[in-house]
Amino acid sequence: MRIQLMAAAALVTLGTACSQPEPEPVYVQVPYDKYGGVAGGTIVDGYYVLDDGTVVGPVSPDVIDGNQNRNRNREQTQSQVQATTQTTTTQRTRTGN
Numbered sequence: 001m002r003i004q005l006m007a008a009a010a011l012v013t014l015g016t017a018c019s020q021p022e023p024e025p026v027y028v029q030v031p032y033d034k035y036g037g038v039a040g041g042t043i044v045d046g047y048y049v050l051d052d053g054t055v056v057g058p059v060s061p062d063v064i065d066g067n068q069n070r071n072r073n074r075e076q077t078q079s080q081v082q083a084t085t086q087t088t089t090t091q092r093t094r095t096g097n
Helices: 001-018 061-095
Strands: 041-044 047-050 055-058
Touching: none
Parallel strands: none
Antiparallel strands: 041 047, 047 055
8 A cells, every 4th residue: 555655655756847838048139249250259069158168058049059150161162262262373384364
């Protein structure tokens, strides 16, 4: 009888714990500099981390996606500029300018 009472209490406790909703995360506002980069830190694994290593808090998935797109666009632009520079240099070398 005692074991049944303990099992029933455990089931009630488990049911109560499982029925509570997960807390909504509070996202941190990430500051940006005038060039669109993260100011004063970086985004690492979904968290805003200051330059001194202090973890400020979680970052919204939209901000993470935007930051990845911004970095991807910056890399594409840099590679396009580099390819254009190499082409121009090659053309100048061939023409003797």
